C-alpha cells in the first residue's frame with residue numbers, strides 16, 4: 001500500500017468518526033436540541049451511550065444492530081451514514097491530495113450529508129446549510145482566486161432559472177434554489193450546470209421508481225439529496241464529465 005492510499009485509509013476512518021457526529025446533528029437539528037452539549041442517548045430508551053456504543057460502524061456490527069440497554073433495533077442508517085461520510089472524505093482526499101481543497105471537500109460532504117438526511121426526514125432544510133457552502137466558497141476563492149465573473153455566473157446561472165420554474169410550476173422549494181445559488185458560488189460556471197444535471201437525472205430516476213411503485217405524481221419527493229449528489233460529483237469531477245459530454249459533439 002503506498003502512502004497516498006494509507007493516508008486515504010486514515011481519512012476514511014476519520015470520516016466515519018465525523019459521520020457518527022453527523023448522525024447526532026441529523027437527529028438533533030430538526031428537534032432544535034443542543035447538539036454540542038449533552039450526551040448521546042438511545043432515541044428509544046433514552047439510556048446514555050458510552051464510548052463503546054459510539055464507535056463508528058463497529059459498534060453497530062458488534063451490537064448486532066440493537067441497543068445494548070433496551071434491545072431496540074438501531075436503524076441501519078447510522079452505520080451507513082458513517083460509512084458514506086468516510087467514503088466521501090477519502091474521495092475528496094484522493095481527488096485533491098494534500099491541499100486545502102481536500103478539507104473544503106470534506107466540509108462540503110459533511111454539510112451535504114446532514115442537509116440531505118434532514119430533507120428526507122422533514123421535507124425541508126435550514127438555510128444555514130447553504131450559508132455554510134457560501135463560507136466554503138469564499139475560503140476556496142481566497143485559496144484559489146478564480147475568475148470572479150465565472151464565480152458570480154455560477155451563482156445565478158442555475159438558481160435564477162430554478163426560481164422562474166418554481167414561480168411558474170412550483171417545482172422546487174426555496175431551500176433548493178438557495179442551495180444551488182450557494183453551490184454555484186463554490187463550483188463556478190460551468191461546473192454548477194453539471195451539478196444541476198446530475199441532480200436532475202438522480203431525481204428523475206427516483207421519480208420513475210416512485211411512479212412504478214404506484215405513487216401518484218403528487219407524492220412529495222425531497223430534492224435536496226439529489227442536488228447534493230450532483231453538487232458533490234461536480235465538485236470532484238465536473239471537468240471530466242464536461243469533457244466526456246462535449247466529446248459527443250466534437251468529433
Ligand SMILES: [Zn+2]
Nearest residue numbers: 042045067070
Ligand atoms: Zn435503547
